[in-house]
Structures are given as structure tokens and as C-alpha cells.
Amino acid sequence: MVSLIRRCSGTCTYGWVVVFASFLALFAMYGVQYTYGVFQQQYQDIYRGRATTTGLAFIGSVSFAALGLFGLFTGRLGDWLGYRVTMSIGTLLMCLALLLASWASEVWHLYLTQGLMFGLGTSFAFYPVVSAPARWFDRRRGFVTGIAMSGSGLGGMALAPITRKLIDVVGVAWTLRCLAAVAEQAIDVQDVDATTVSAPVGSRQWLWTRIKHPAFLGLWITNIFGSLGYLVPFYYIPSYAASVGYSKTDGAMLVGIMNGASALGRIGLGWAADYVGRINMYVGSVAAGGLVCLAIWLPSTGMAPLVVFSLLYGMFMGGFAALTPVVITVVFGMDGLSTIIGMIFASSGVSNLIGSPIAGAILDATKEQHGYMLLILYAGIMVLCGAIMAALLVRQKMTRHWLVRI
Template sequence: MPRHSKVPLMEAPDGGWGWMIVLSCFLVTVCTRAVSRCLSIFFVEFQNYFAQDYAMTAWIHSTVDCTTMVFAPVGSIISNRYSTRVAVILGGVLASAGLILSSFATCLEYLYLSLGVLTGCGYALAYSPAISIVGKYFCKRKAMAYGLAMSGSGIGTFVLAPVVQLLIEQYSWRGALLILGGLVANICVCGALLRPLTLIEDLSHSTISNTARRKISEECSYKTHCDDLQLPSRTADSSFIRKERANKQSCSCCPSYKEYPFLLTPDFLVFAASLLFLAYGCSTPFVHLVPYAVSSGVSQQQAAFLMSILGIVDIVGNISFGWLTDRRFLKKYRKYCYILTIGLDGLCSLFIPILRSFPLLVPYAVLYGYFDGAYVALIPVVTSDIAGNAFLPTALGIVYFIHGIPYLIGPPVAGWLVDTTASYTAAFLVSGLSMIVSSMLVISADWISKCRSSVDVQTAVIESEPSAATFQTASLNPI
């Protein structure tokens, strides 16, 4: 593998080794999000084996998702302090160990710790850094790159759903978890391919001195239009970078406010509130679709096939929306595309209680999977537009952290509604309405952002007027 240069680039290369980064992120997404989705296939097996109700069994899946999101900032901190490679490889080790240990479970509480906490921590350390590094390598084709990288969730679900069902039938749920543990260990291989990349934009937001930044910019300017990342070491004096990084690491061993300047802006706060409703709404169908289909008279194989359909259409949503929103005529409206897909996803969930056969559930899986893939691919892009590309790693850590609490309480609350009402109607209605509320909040966040921009423009004009008047006075009354 080529040695990465310590000389920062003026802009993202939009290709080259970036495609290997996309491939690595794709495989990390398969081993994290796709495997996490397929855990719902174990739902009935765990319920029957441990003789527990829906609510208690649903805590397993919700604990995995919650831990993955709550510890996402830890993955961002490790990635910023050390490297993306260290974070992803460490996450792969923890996630694989959690799945392997879960195959020896004797009670649900054991699975809460091994499958929920340990595997979830591994996913947290691997997923967020792998997603954020894609944004470093791409600028003009960022949405397309994210669409390809995050399509691993859909492709993995499509392939793994029937495979996991077959593994359960052949080797029981214990053997299936053991094999999944070996599969997830490949995250470590993907982490080794994630070569760090430094951009001038990153240094402009750091504590590096103006002299060092100016020298770096002058010596790297000729590489602006070059796609080759393997720069000769003699092209720039990297002592400036080493000295500034050493000073930064010596004086800071924990996160500072300079890494989170976007956190208290009004548009990001409203966007964060919308993510709470989004995370609650989207977690219910993936956990309860298979049990709902089985309770409606659909066979276990057909119910697992619904997850495969959802997964393969998810791929189409990832890639097609990534490609479309990179086009010039839609680039300015990416946030509105994000709003539309979330609202339509919620609308689909409102109709699921009347779909009680396999032929009727197939269109639901198609529509829900497509819109889910579309907005999932746009989450990093919208986050980058709101927080700024330089703060994308830390912003994504916060975004996924916000998903944590809804992911924890969503499936158990839906399971409690099923146990209380003896029906899935209330669970899916609450899920659909929650996603619709999320889309409405994003609209208000966009309105707040526009108001801030107009206020900033007016303030700049007002501040410039006194200086102009002073200049005129000085010109008329020379000393």
C-alpha cells in the first residue's frame, strides 16, 4: 500500500485511493449496519429459547443500536487523536468478540452485555470514523461516494438475511452468531486500508500558526489539480506540521470547544431534535417487520425474504439519490430531498397495519427500503452542509450519538405497545408519525439557517457603513 504523505492537500482528490476508501467503508457498513439489521431474524429464536415476551427480547436489538450511537463520539475522539485506522481496527476486534461470546449465552441478561454493549461498542468505534473519512476524499462527488459506501447496509441485508436464516436452521442460533463473529472480524482488514488524509481546510480550523499555514499553502499550491496522493517528501518542509501537531497533542488530551463550534448553533440544534424523532421512527420497522409478518400468517422464509427485498431496494435508494443530488440542478436542494424522503418513509409506515399478506407487504418493503436508503445516504451530506466539512468527523459523532436514546427505547416501547394492545397497529402508527414530525423539524431548521444568513448579511452591511463615512470625512478634512 502506498505510503501516505504528511503534506496536506489543497482540496479533496475526488478519486484515486478514495475509491478504496469507499470500498472499505462499504464493507464496514456491511459488517455493522447490515449485521445489526439481521439480528431481528434472531428475535423469534431468542423469544422461544428464553421464554420471554416481546418487550424483554426487543431490548437486545435496541441495546446494540443504542450503544453503537451513544459511543459514536468516542470513535470520533480516537480517530482525531490517533487515526481512523486505530479506531476501526479496535472496533472490529470488539464487535467480533461480542458476537462470538454471545454464542455461549445462557440468559437474556448475558446477551444484553455481550451482544448489546460489547458488540455495540465495537460498531461505534468502527462505523462513524469509516463514514467520516469518505468526506475527506470527496468534494464534488461526495453524495455519490456516500451513496456507494452506505449501500453496504442494503446489499448486506439482502445477502445476509436469507443466509442468517439458513445458518439458524442448520447450526441453531448459537452457530449462526459464531459464524457472524468471524465475518465481522473483517472490519480489521478494512481499517488497515483507511489511509489518513490531511487537507488545508483542516489546518485552517486547527491551532496551527499562521506562518506554518502560509508556508504549507505556498508549497502545496501546485498540487491543487493533482490526483496522486503519493507526494515526494522533498516538496515541502514537514517540520512545521510535525511541530504544530506535537504542540497540539501535548497541550490537549481531551476534546476542546474548538472541535465543536457548531454544537450550539440554532440550525444544528433543531436538526438534532429532528434526529431524535427520526431515530425512534426508523428503528421500529427493522425490528418488528419480521415478527409482524409471521403473526400475519407469512412463513418464516417469506418474512426473512421481506428483509432481503428491503435491503436490495435500499441499495437503489443509496446510489440513485447519491447520484441525483450530486447533479448541478439538485445540489442546492439536497436538504429538501432529505426532508421529502423522511416524510414519505413515515407515510409508508402509517399504512402497514392494513397490509396483512406477503403480496401486500412486498410493496411496503420496496417503498420503505428505497426512501430509507435515500435519506441514510444524505445524512452525512446534510450534516456537512450544516456543520462544515472540516468538522464532519466530530459532527457525525454527535449525530449518531443523538440516535442513541431513541434506538434504546424505540423497539422496547413498540414491543410494550404490542403486548398491551395485542396488535402491531399502534407501534407502526407511532413510528410513522414520528418520522413525519422529524421531516417538519428539518424544514424549520432550514428556515432558521436562511434567517441567520440574512441577519449576517445585514449586520455586515451596517458595520461597513461607519467605516465608509469615516473614510469620506478623512478625505474631506486632510490633516
Template sequence: MQNYYEQHVFIDLPNAVIQLSFVGTLALSFMRLMGPVAQLMEPWIGHKGVLVIGCLCKAIGMLMAGFATQVYQLYLFQGLLFGCGSSLMYYTSLTLTPQWFTKRKGLALGIVASGSGIGGLVVPFIMTSINSRLGPSWTYRILGFICLAMDLSACILIKQNPTFQSEKKKKKLSDIIQLNVLRDIDYVLWVIGSDIVLLGYFIPFYFLPSYGHYVGLTDAQGAVLVSISSAFNFVGRATTGYCADYLGQLNTNILFTLVGGLSCLLIWTFAYNFGALIGFSIVFGLFCGAYFSLLSPITMLILGKDRFPTGLSLLLIFNIIGVFGPNIASAIETSLLRSVGPAYQPFLSYKLFAGICYLVGVLVFVFLRFRINKNWRTLL
């Protein structure tokens, strides 16, 4: 949709790329910001109530985005409202899933995290087809109804393990956000490394269609690239969880993140045709999403069961920093285009920025790994 709005709707908007990229940034920010709110709501209305409110916020956000004629309206509906609803559903499902597993917990969380890959596989084709026939307004409205149907199904299916029934005690924000976890150096390193990786994670998903248009691909081919990345992201996240049960959680995260970063620097940098971009989409999709499968078990590994809820909430809040990666990369790209001029190769900064973020994040994770246990053969 960003690519479409750039080319057809907000043609005369100054810095349209940067302004439109903030729509997704806001959605991702609120998706991480509302975790503590979900914890505050749960004793009052139960996990089912939190899920239903999240479902309605998502659907209404998409439907109202279909009536937007200004960028700020997309900020409000697709960014704020949809993002808040996503957060309530995401955090609740993330905390309930580990209750059901004692063995193969990594694989279970990997499968749960891989769900977004299925959406990313299907949705681009739906959006491209609807948008070409009915325009962006109806694209958003139809997506709103799809969200409503799918999320209501999730509200019915997601359950709490009866043996983990929590006491219905009203909580204060101070009970949820316990800043003393920030005294744990290992946890701080985990937060820093994850934020650096996330700065690069979203860039290919945001800009592959635009890059495809730059090298001469059609809009449909651009949608195919995102779908391929998402499909292999689904496989990669599930595979990450499986490997974590045998290789260790931190070890697996380091390995997958390293390959994801190298794919940006060594494949995307030299990809100028559809075939090469398909290759990049496959490799990046397989290895880029390890963090999302392992954020929960690694946080528990570092902090333990008692401090885990606080650590997870703070981690998701700090991850807001990472979602500004596309905006930072867009600002760098715009600056280079202006300063270097025709000699500059467009989109090069996106490729390098994404790859370098991944590799710097790997260095932080390796340092963390050896702080916890210097024996590399130990499964961590």
C-alpha cells in the same frame, strides 16, 4: 434472532419482546456513543489501529453471544461489545470518506451508507439457514467469523487522504465535545428531527418477521421481507446521495423521509399477505434510509467545516434517543393488548408509530429548511 428467541428459547420470559428488543437497542446505542472515543484514540494509534480494535470487538462480541444462555449475556456481548466495535469502525469510515471527494460527495457518502443494505440483504438468509440446522449458538459464532473476515478487509482498504494528515496531538474530551454548537438553533432542529425519524426507522426491520408470522407467513418469508427492505435500502441510500447532488441535501432528505412515512401509514397498515408486504418492503426500503446518507453533509452544511467533527459526534450521541423507538412501540403495543383486549388489532401501534414519527420529523425538517433559506428553489 429476536423472533426465534421469542418462540423457542425465552418462551416463559415475562415481557420477552421488550427485553429482547433491548439487545439491538444497546448495540445501536453504543454504536453512536463511541464516536468521541474513536477521536480520542486516533492520535495515539492512528485510524488503522481504531479500525482493528473495532474489528476485534465486533468479532468477539458475536462469538461470545453464541455462548449466551441468559438475556443479560446478550446485552453484554451483542449489545455492548459488538456495539462498541461497530461504532469505532463506523465513525472512522464516516469521517475519512469525505476527504477523498470534492465533487459528487453526496453520491459517494450515499454509496458508503448503502453498505449496510447489502449486509441486510444477505445476512437474514444466512442466519435463517444456519439457525434451522445448527441452532442459535452456532449462528452467532459463524456470524462472528464472517464479521472478522469482512472487517479485516475494511481495515486494509480504508485509508486516510495524505493531504488531510492530521497532527498527532493528544486530545481531551473537551476538545472533541464542544457544547457551544447547541446554541445554533438550526443544528438543534436537525438533531431533534433526526431523532424523531429514527424512533420510527428501526420498527419495520425489528418487527416485520414477527408480523409476517402473525399473518401466517413462514420464517423464510419473514427473512425475505427483511432482505427485500435491505436490498432496496442499499439502492435507496445510493440514490439519495445522487439526488442530493442535484436537488439539495435537505430537499432530498425531506422528500425521501415523507415517502418513507407514508409507506408505513398507507401500505403497511393495510398489508395482510405476502405480496402486499413485499410491496411495503420495497417502498419503505427505498425511502427510509435517506438520513444515513445525508447526516454527514447536512451537518457540515449547518455547522461548517471547523465545527463539523463536534457536530457529528454530538449528533450520533443524541441519536441514541432514536434507537429506543422499538422499545417504546413495544410498550405501547403491550399496553394496548392488555387494555383493549381481543378487539385490538395486533401490530397496529407499530405501523402507526413508525409512520407518525416519520411525518413529524418531516415537519421539523421543513421548518429547518425555511429557516436556512425561504426560497424553496434554492438547493439546500
């Protein structure tokens, strides 16, 4: 396949091949990661009496947190060692993590495998994969990055119901082994992305110049708040659906819808961002994601409004995920892109670590009296705070004129 690709004529043609390769890699790695909400629901039965909702939510949070926190290290390695090496390391870690998790007998085993090790693997692979498409396009950068990152949403949409069915048929252990085979597919496309030439990493002065940029802190704070609430609906919509009378299959379907809509949002909002402004769309998508939590999820008990919420939340927060690296290119340019993306995404590490467990603690403390109301308020308010920070600390630092495309 790689030899055929190398015979493609024209930079633009090969650029689209890189976009497709990134799509496939993100489909595999994020598709597996986004299914954790299905596993969490099952773990609540397996470890009943031995683990709280908060403790089980911590497993998925550790995975997403590791992706961000290790970005300070793995993003820089992507520019230094090259994309092929870091992607290979990441894929091997992801596969090993899922295989080891299939033999877990205690919750702490899952923390180390499905949580920490899998998250570290995605961190090694993610930054080269997400950086590669942006290097081949300028005018359509938001659109092509959205296409590549839609792989994560489509992966979650496809794998969530499949995972639910596999658990019912073959059990948790064999489901994890099957997903290890899916994660292994990321290594089959690494040669395509790895041929992308990276700019030099840069000196300490180069790094310090970027850290001192007025929008750097703004992107950090935006990601901190946005990430505190971002994953809560993905993890808790299955158990919420069960609490209002729907089946586990219905809950898994809602996760799939949310992930599918996330894919559409990444493409559609990425395309729109190229016309209305990438930072403008970034701020708007985060704000809309918070609003639909409060306006639609909070009062919903029927399946129809839950489907509408899943569609809208997935779409708008898909824009948040896809446009973050695009906004980084607007602010910092293309030099050492994997390093800069890793530095910014590190800000979401702690938030991803504590965001869903905080929601779980809120639920454990208030469920008997208030149901899921305070959990939903927490998710919506955190995401809205992220939008406010993006408007005040990122967009306004770039320009104080509100009616311009940026």
C-alpha cells in the same frame, strides 16, 4: 492490496478506492447488526416465558443505541488517534461480542454481548468509515457517500436470509460464530480507510462554535424523532408476517428486501441529492418513509403489499441514513468531521435504545385487541415528526427560501 492501492495515480482514483473500502467495512458491520430481527424472532422461542417481546427488542436497541451514544467519545477519538486505531478496536470488540453471545444462556448475557459490546464496537469503527469518502469528493459527495453506506443495506439483504438458514441448520450459537467471522472482515479493509488524513480535532472553542450553530439542535431533534421509528419495521416485519400467516423464511425475506432497497436508496437518493439539494432530499426521504408506513404497511395483509412496503420503506429510510452525514458536511464543513458526525449521531442513541422497546410494549399491550395497528401508527408518526423537524429546524435555519437547492 494496500501497496497496490498506494501506487494508484491521482486523487480521484484513490478516492474511489476509499469509497469501496468503506462499502466493504459497512457491509460487514451493519450487515450483522441488521440481522437482529431474525435473531429476535428465534429468541422469542428460546426464551419463551423468560422474556417479553419488549425485553428481547431491547437487545438490538442497545446495540444501535451504543453506536450513537458512544459517538460523543468514539467520533472524537477517530480524529485524535487516527482511523486505523479506532477501526481496529471496533472490529475486535464486534468479533468478541458475537463469540461471547454464542455461549449466552440468559437474556442479560445477550444485553451485554450482542447488545452493548457489539454496539460499542460499531461505534468505534463507524465514524472513521463514514467520514472517509466525503473527504475525497465535493461535487459528488452525496453520491459517493450513498455508495459507501449502501454497504450496510446490502449487508443486511445478504445476511438476513443466510442467518435464517444458518439458524435452521446449525443453530443460534454457531450462527453467531459464523457472523463473528464476517465482522472480522472489516479489519481487512481498515488500512485503506486509515490512510485518509483527518483534520485536527479542534479546541473547546471550536466545538462550542459548532454546538451553537442554529442547525445543530435541529439535526439533534430530527434524529431523535426519526430514530424512534426507524428500526421498528426492520425488527417487527418478520413477526408481523408470521401474524398474518406467513413463514419465518418469508419474514426474513422481507427484512432482506428492506435492506436491499435501503442500499438502492442510499445510492439513488444520494445521487439525486447532489442535483436537487442535499438537505431538500434529506427532508423528502424522511417524510416519504413515514408516509409509506401509514399508507401501505398499516392496511397490508398480503405478501405483495408487504413486499412493496419493504421496498419503499427501505429505499426512503436508506436515504435518511446516507444523507445524514452529507447534510452534516453541508452545515459544518469538513474540519473534524468524525467528531461532528459522532456528536450528531449521539442524538439517535437514546431513541434507538427506547424506540423498538416502546413499539414492543405497545404491541404487548394492544395485540389481542388491535393486532399490530398501533405499533405501525407509532413507527409512521415518529418518522413523520422527524421530517417536520428537519424542515423547520434544519432547512429553514439554512435558508427561508423553499424553492432553492440546498
